[in-house]
Amino acid sequence: MFDRLCIKSADLIEKVLAGEELSHKEGSELFEEDFFTLGSAADYIRNIKKGNIVTFVSSYYLNYTNVCAASCPLCAFYRKGNEDDAYTLTTEQIVSRAKFAIEKLGVTELHIVGGFHPKLGLDYYEKMIKSIKKEFPNIKIKALTPAEIFFISKLTKNSIKEILDRLKHAGLDALPGGGAEIFSPEVRNKITRGKCSGDEWLDTARQAHEMGLKTNSTMLFGHIEKPQHIVDHILKIRDLHKQTKGFNTFIPLKFSLDNTELEKTGEIRRESSSIYDLRVIAISRILLANILDNISVYWVALGKKIAQVALSYGGNDFVGTAFSEEIFKAAGKNSGTSIEELARLSREINRQPVQRDTFFNIIKKY
Numbered sequence: 001m002f003d004r005l006c007i008k009s010a011d012l013i014e015k016v017l018a019g020e021e022l023s024h025k026e027g028s029e030l031f032e033e034d035f036f037t038l039g040s041a042a043d044y045i046r047n048i049k050k051g052n053i054v055t056f057v058s059s060y061y062l063n064y065t066n067v068c069a070a071s072c073p074l075c076a077f078y079r080k081g082n083e084d085d086a087y088t089l090t091t092e093q094i095v096s097r098a099k100f101a102i103e104k105l106g107v108t109e110l111h112i113v114g115g116f117h118p119k120l121g122l123d124y125y126e127k128m129i130k131s132i133k134k135e136f137p138n139i140k141i142k143a144l145t146p147a148e149i150f151f152i153s154k155l156t157k158n159s160i161k162e163i164l165d166r167l168k169h170a171g172l173d174a175l176p177g178g179g180a181e182i183f184s185p186e187v188r189n190k191i192t193r194g195k196c197s198g199d200e201w202l203d204t205a206r207q208a209h210e211m212g213l214k215t216n217s218t219m220l221f222g223h224i225e226k227p228q229h230i231v232d233h234i235l236k237i238r239d240l241h242k243q244t245k246g247f248n249t250f251i252p253l254k255f256s257l258d259n260t261e262l263e264k265t266g267e268i269r270r271e272s273s274s275i276y277d278l279r280v281i282a283i284s285r286i287l288l289a290n291i292l293d294n295i296s297v298y299w300v301a302l303g304k305k306i307a308q309v310a311l312s313y314g315g316n317d318f319v320g321t322a323f324s325e326e327i328f329k330a331a332g333k334n335s336g337t338s339i340e341e342l343a344r345l346s347r348e349i350n351r352q353p354v355q356r357d358t359f360f361n362i363i364k365k366y
């Protein structure tokens, strides 16, 4: 099967297929592998783990505020509270949007994230979740990244455990995986400003997992990182998942450049190539093989056509409909789609479309 791979990589892939883990050094060597054979290996593993399906969730994105105490150079979304287009949604506005999403769009999940608002107390988040659940008890609420939870903990001086406990009792079902960026401080300190460290993100996710709250996991790539930072990040996700089994999926997120400080200062002049993006997704699949079976392809950042290719480079999941997404939109990306379009895009690559829920349980096969 892998006779087209270079001898070294053939050994590495056989090692993965035998159930062994690759080291940091071995992971870094995959960046030197031939692009097509790397993709073939990742696709082979994907097929063993997940079969011939592509999954996606019907999800509505609710960005409750763009006001943020941080000012990350990677971000085009945040505003300071005194800017004209700064906004914070009231509970009533949030419930009204949830109602529209559930009743008109038929979503099964609300994905709720926002900036680090310096004045919102824990009661705002509790009320938001309780109010939605009161009216729509069956909707799954996936809200507040580990980075947001960490910020709220610092702001309100409540422990992370106490915050998660109160939000879980309010009706929180799961956490999104944002804010992970790149864990390595030498990169993280240049692309974020005012955000938790990589270790703090991982510790917050761990605490969520230990309380029975599953989370997603992400990695922002395609900016100033080097292969060793990618491998370090994925192996840290791998290590935590081995201990907690708490991640639903790993989502390698392609960095979007438009309107960010990194673009304005000229630190980054262009987005990463599709070849690099696909390589990162393939390496994610190979390094997480036997540990975390879902590798999600975020079509909003990649574009729909490259996302289709990524599903043959190790990806098995389209993430979802991402109705009303604002964060990547601020960085120039368009997020319009439907369940029907995601199903069509899956069929076009000869895979069976499957609608899933937040936890990757199958809802409907198309």
Ligand code: SF4
Binding pocket: 068, 069, 070, 071, 072, 074, 075, 076, 077, 078, 114, 115, 116, 192, 193, 195
């Ligand atoms: S990435 Fe998140 S924390 Fe950083 S400025 Fe943007 S909204 Fe704030």
